[in-house]
Amino acid sequence: MSICIKAEDVGVSYGSHKVWEHINLEINEPGLISILGPNGVGKSTFMYTINKILEPSSGRVTIDGRDVMEMTFKDIAKSIAYVPQASGETFSMTVMDTVLMGRYPHSGYTLTEEDMMIAADCLTMVQMGDFAMRNFNELSAGQHQRVMIARGLAQEPRLLMLDEPTSNLDIYHQIRTMRMLRDIAHKRNITVLVICHDLNIASRFSDRIIMLSKGRIHSDGTAEEVLTSETIREVYNVRTDVISVDGRPYVLFHDEV
Amino acid sequence: MDPGESKIVIVVFAFILMMGSVTMFIIGSGLLGNIDDPHKSTYTYTFEGMMDGAVCTGDGRTEYTPENVSSHLYTMYFTLRSSAEEKGFKIGLLFDSDDMPSSSLYEYVGETVIGEQVAKDWIHREKGMTYVISVVEHCKVLRITINADDMDVVGDIEG
Amino acid sequence: MARMRYRSRIRDIMTRVRLSENASRLTKHDGNGMTNEEIVKEYRTYKFAKAAMLVIVLVLCLITFGIDIGLGPYSLSLMEVYQAIFDRFSDWGQTMSTDMKVVWDLRMPRVLMAFLAGLGLSMAGAAMQSMMKNPLADPYTTGISSGAALGATLAITMGVTIVSGTFGVVVNAFVAAMIPAVFIILMSVYRKPSPAMIILSGISLMYIFNALQSYLMLTADPNAAASVYAWTIGSLNSASWDNIPFIFTVVVLGGIMLMLMARVLNTMNSGDAYSKSIGIDVNRSRVIILVTISLLAAGIVSFVGIIGFIGLVAPHIARMFVGSDNKVLIPAAGLMGAGLMLLADCVVQVVLPTMPIGIITSIIGGPIFMILILRQKKEVW
Numbered sequence: 001m002s003i004c005i006k007a008e009d010v011g012v013s014y015g016s017h018k019v020w021e022h023i024n025l026e027i028n029e030p031g032l033i034s035i036l037g038p039n040g041v042g043k044s045t046f047m048y049t050i051n052k053i054l055e056p057s058s059g060r061v062t063i064d065g066r067d068v069m070e071m072t073f074k075d076i077a078k079s080i081a082y083v084p085q086a087s088g089e090t091f092s093m094t095v096m097d098t099v100l101m102g103r104y105p106h107s108g109y110t111l112t113e114e115d116m117m118i119a120a121d122c123l124t125m126v127q128m129g130d131f132a133m134r135n136f137n138e139l140s141a142g143q144h145q146r147v148m149i150a151r152g153l154a155q156e157p158r159l160l161m162l163d164e165p166t167s168n169l170d171i172y173h174q175i176r177t178m179r180m181l182r183d184i185a186h187k188r189n190i191t192v193l194v195i196c197h198d199l200n201i202a203s204r205f206s207d208r209i210i211m212l213s214k215g216r217i218h219s220d221g222t223a224e225e226v227l228t229s230e231t232i233r234e235v236y237n238v239r240t241d242v243i244s245v246d247g248r249p250y251v252l253f254h255d256e257v
Numbered sequence: 258m259d260p261g262e263s264k265i266v267i268v269v270f271a272f273i274l275m276m277g278s279v280t281m282f283i284i285g286s287g288l289l290g291n292i293d294d295p296h297k298s299t300y301t302y303t304f305e306g307m308m309d310g311a312v313c314t315g316d317g318r319t320e321y322t323p324e325n326v327s328s329h330l331y332t333m334y335f336t337l338r339s340s341a342e343e344k345g346f347k348i349g350l351l352f353d354s355d356d357m358p359s360s361s362l363y364e365y366v367g368e369t370v371i372g373e374q375v376a377k378d379w380i381h382r383e384k385g386m387t388y389v390i391s392v393v394e395h396c397k398v399l400r401i402t403i404n405a406d407d408m409d410v411v412g413d414i415e416g
Numbered sequence: 417m418a419r420m421r422y423r424s425r426i427r428d429i430m431t432r433v434r435l436s437e438n439a440s441r442l443t444k445h446d447g448n449g450m451t452n453e454e455i456v457k458e459y460r461t462y463k464f465a466k467a468a469m470l471v472i473v474l475v476l477c478l479i480t481f482g483i484d485i486g487l488g489p490y491s492l493s494l495m496e497v498y499q500a501i502f503d504r505f506s507d508w509g510q511t512m513s514t515d516m517k518v519v520w521d522l523r524m525p526r527v528l529m530a531f532l533a534g535l536g537l538s539m540a541g542a543a544m545q546s547m548m549k550n551p552l553a554d555p556y557t558t559g560i561s562s563g564a565a566l567g568a569t570l571a572i573t574m575g576v577t578i579v580s581g582t583f584g585v586v587v588n589a590f591v592a593a594m595i596p597a598v599f600i601i602l603m604s605v606y607r608k609p610s611p612a613m614i615i616l617s618g619i620s621l622m623y624i625f626n627a628l629q630s631y632l633m634l635t636a637d638p639n640a641a642a643s644v645y646a647w648t649i650g651s652l653n654s655a656s657w658d659n660i661p662f663i664f665t666v667v668v669l670g671g672i673m674l675m676l677m678a679r680v681l682n683t684m685n686s687g688d689a690y691s692k693s694i695g696i697d698v699n700r701s702r703v704i705i706l707v708t709i710s711l712l713a714a715g716i717v718s719f720v721g722i723i724g725f726i727g728l729v730a731p732h733i734a735r736m737f738v739g740s741d742n743k744v745l746i747p748a749a750g751l752m753g754a755g756l757m758l759l760a761d762c763v764v765q766v767v768l769p770t771m772p773i774g775i776i777t778s779i780i781g782g783p784i785f786m787i788l789i790l791r792q793k794k795e796v797w
Contacts, residue, residue: 053692074695082693084686091685092740096459101683105695109676113456120455132455133462135739155694263612267552268786270615274557274724275782281649282775322489323770324522326653330490349490349514362514383513 003079003158003191004028005050009059012042012049019045020215023059027159030189031207032182034196036226038236041212043195044085047161050193051080077105081157083148085164090137095147098136099123102154122153126180142173146180153184160184161193166201174198178205199251203227211235223249295395296329296356297321302401304335306410313339317412319350319398327354329396335412348388352396363390371399371413466744469737473751477531480758485527487765490518497523521657529655529663529719530757530773534726536667536716538753540709541727542734542746543674546681547705548604550611551789554727555713558614559596559621561724564710564717565647566625566632567592573636586662589714596621597706605699626722650723650774652761659719666715671750673708677701678742685740723774725781726753726760732788756781 005027012020019042027033035043048054049061052068061068063079081102091098099119100111107115123129126146131139136147145165152160162181166174178194182205185192196202202209203223211219211226213235219226227249232240241252304315317335324330329352336345351359363379369391370376376391376399386408391400401412450458485501486494492515500519504512512520541554555561567588571577577584578591596618603609603617626648633647646653680701683691691698716723730753731745738744760776767776 048689051693053689072695073692073697077693077695080693082690084690087687089685091682092735093682094459094462094739094741096455096462097682097741101679101686102694104679104683109679116456116459117452120452120459123455124452129452129455130449132450133458264789264792266612267789270552270619271782271786271789274619275778278649278724278775278778282772285646285649285772322491324488324490324518325526325655327656328522330518330522332491347491349518351514351517359517361512362517381514382511 002028002030002189004064005159005191006062007049007056007059008062010049010056010061011058012045012054013057014045018057018215020049021058023049023217025210025217025220027191027193029207030185030191032178032185032192032194032205033208033210034194034202034206035210035212036196036199036202036235037212037218041214043212044163046212047082047163047193047195050159050161051076051082053082074105077155079157080159080161081152081155083152083160083162083165086141086145086148086168090144093136094132095123095128095134095136095139096120096132098147099150099154102151105155118156119150119154122150123147125153125184126150141168142170142177145169145173145177149177149181149184157190159191159193162195164195164197167197174201181205182207199227199232203248203250227251295397298395298397300397301415302333302335302412303415304337304410304412306337306403307408308337308339308344308410309341309407311339311341313337313410315410315412317346328352328359329354329356331396331398333398333401337408337410348401350390350396350398356394356396358390358392369400374399376400466738466741470744470748470751473734473748473755477751477755477758480755480762481527481531484530484758484762484765485519485523487762488518488523488526489765489769490522492519525655525657525660526652527758527761528660529652530761531754532660532663532667533652533716533720533723534730534754534757535750536663536670536712537723537727538730538734538756539667539671539674539746539750540712541753542731542742542749543677543681543705544709544727545731546740546742546745547684547702548600548611548614549685550614551732551792552611552615552728553618554731555593555709555717556622556722556724556727558600558618559625560593560618560710560713561717561722562622562625562629563596564589564593564714565722566629567714568718569629569632569647573632586666586714586718589718590711592625593710593714593717594707596625597710601702601706605702646772647721648774649772650721650777651772652720653770653772654719663715663719666712670708670712670715671746674705674746675743677705677708678746681705681742682740721772721774723757723777725777725785726756729753729781729785729788730756732785 007023007025010020010023011018035046037043045054049056052073055069063071063076068076096119099122100115103111103115103119120132123132126149128143128146128150131143139147166177169177178201181192181194206223208221209223209226210217211231218235219231227242229240229242232238232251239254239256242249243252244250299321300319302317304317306313315335315337317333319331319333322330322332331350333348333350336343351362353359358379363381366378366380366389368375369378371391374393376393378389378391380387380389386403386405388401388403390398392398399414403410486497496515497519500516504516504520537555544553544558545551568585571585571588577588579587600614603614680696683694683696688698731749734745734748734752738748760773760780763776764771764773
């Protein structure tokens with residue numbers, strides 16, 4: 001059931017500007033994976049190479065052994081779902097219609113009973129079931145986010161990728177969203193890949209952390225393995241102390257850089 | 258640009274587009290108004306004949322009532338008065354763009370000399386009436402002859 | 417004005433009904449008072465309501481159709497008109513009476529043309545507005561209609577055509593309409609202009625094309641001023657059974673294509689990255705949609721001339737009632753546009769039958785559009 005993504009010596013560039021070089025990565029277990037790294041390091045770019053939104057300029061990416069370059073976007077969409085960053089753009093559709101967008105890779109022109117049940121189920125899973133018939137542009141930011149996640153889940157993916165799902169949310173909603181994503185990953189036995197900025201939130205909820213820095217993977221492992229003072233200083237250039245809380249690292253920052 | 262300002266800009270835009278059309282319309286009407294189209298003339302007629310067994314006289318007129326640019330359509334209104342009654346009539350006269358009566362309605366039956374002009378005669382039957390129109394150029398009907406079960410009249414153009 | 421207030425009152429009632437339904441559920445915090453089956457059932461009801469709304473707009477459209485066909489310079493009562501139509505149908509092969517011929521050969525094409533032109537232009541407008549996220553986009557404001565007119569003029573006045581034969585004019589119109597369309601795609605993809613820029617460039621193109629077109633027509637025949645004027649404003653006077661089947665085909669095919677692209681249009685709102693991620697080839701889709709829109713504009717403009725504001729206003733009004741889901745919006749906008757055109761034609765017939773319909777669509781459509789924009793709560797630009 002779980003997907004197997006391999007990036008073999010992948011390089012990505014925008015024109016002549018090289019963003020990534022020699023990326024080697026394997027994702028083959030379900031769970032919540034956080035991607036951390038400084039601004040501009042190319043976290044979104046990293047995600048885009050996995051589902052071919054950006055084509056690798058060198059190396060290759062395979063999904064369950066198949067090279068993405070040989071797969072159509074629709075094929076990829078049946079296994080991998082992408083939830084874009086909150087853009088503040090709203091549209092005048094019901095929540096249910098929005099979630100049903102995610103059924104595109106699987107459905108024909110008309111929606112079947114099954115499509116609707118799956119969409120309803122995804123809404124229930126993000127605890128937005130009661131809002132199904134509400135208009136999307138009447139919702140709050142936190143509610144938008146959950147609907148977008150439901151839309152991604154409606155694709156029935158084995159890998160769900162979210163680009164900074166918590167960056168515009170308050171602490172309550174940040175924690176709630178990450179907990180929900182972790183539960184979804186475990187209950188549905190899928191891999192959830194999240195781009196995150198908050199080190200402690202990532203630490204608390206992730207099964208695995210991938211730390212990116214200067215165009216390559218700096219560290220890759222459990223929260224304990226990755227979140228150390230040295231790593232943080234190397235990657236972010238800030239001085240921190242790392243303590244352990246409930247078995248997870250907790251990063252304390254100082255009032256200086 | 259804040260929302261209020263942007264809306265005003267759009268409104269101005271829309272207004273300019275609108276005014277563009279209105280200006281074209283005014284200029285166009287000005288240009289077209291100067292052309293006198295002979296097809297548009299109104300003619301008057303005097304009628305005489307028999308209606309329901311009684312002698313009658315009447316008058317009428319044709320008006321240009323075009324429905325489309327590729328045909329010329331006229332409506333002829335006339336009233337017949339006899340000692341017993343008075344009746345109003347309305348007949349449509351449809352011509353193609355070549356000034357000939359509509360080929361699907363009328364049949365050419367010959368020529369008649371009326372006054373100093375040679376008119377072409379066309380016959381049409383509908384609603385129990387048969388009528389023959391004598392036509393010269395620009396769809397001008399010089400004479401109309403109407404026969405029906407209860408009516409035989411001839412209308413001649415005045416003037 | 418009364419129409420607008422009536423509509424907003426309906427909307428207020430609907431919002432209140434919707435909110436009161438949800439109020440009881442909002443008291444529960446976990447957001448999961450309904451089961452999945454209940455959700456699906458409510459969704460089905462909602463879909464049914466949307467379909468019902470479409471039917472209502474269709475009925476309104478047909479009523480306006482019925483009224484418009486009764487109007488015209490040739491004096492016929494409504495009963496006489498329907499009698500003529502009925503008689504025509506009851507015996508197809510008979511020799512027609514004058515009344516029948518006027519209604520069937522002269523009036524019916526005009527009314528059908530109004531219906532089809534309104535339908536096509538509005539569906540194209542709705543699709544453009546969704547695709548470009550620009551409330552001001554339609555074939556008219558982006559210069560596509562003017563391009564089509566120029567192409568058609570080249571064919572008609574100078575005989576310069578790309579293919580010869582019956583389709584010469586329309587193919588010209590289509591190819592010329594693609595010039596502004598391609599310009600827009602390239603601009604959107606490479607420069608990401610604001611909605612303002614797209615409209616500004618569209619209107620500039622429009623005036624350039626109009627000027628060229630007028631010049632061509634007047635050089636070819638200095639007495640063609642009347643035709644130039646009718647073309648630029650848009651007129652139904654040249655409608656006949658010769659050209660109705662063609663427009664019918666173009667509008668139906670174009671409409672079907674846009675409907676097939678409705679889901680794609682919906683996802684484009686969430687960005688190119690998301691669209692690609694669910695399996696849509698974004699660039700190919702954009703091309704298909706713009707080609708379809710150009711085809712619709714070319715097909716309609718070749719016969720009717722440039723008609724403004726219908727493709728702009730009808731989608732806005734439709735959106736107020738059915739929302740932005742393109743699967744419903746595109747047909748709703750189409751029917752709304754058809755109804756508006758028929759209404760405009762009614763006005764023309766009553767006021768001055770020789771007046772080109774474009775002037776009425778401008779005079780009525782312009783203010784409606786301005787009011788719609790002023791009433792919007794969010795930023796439009």
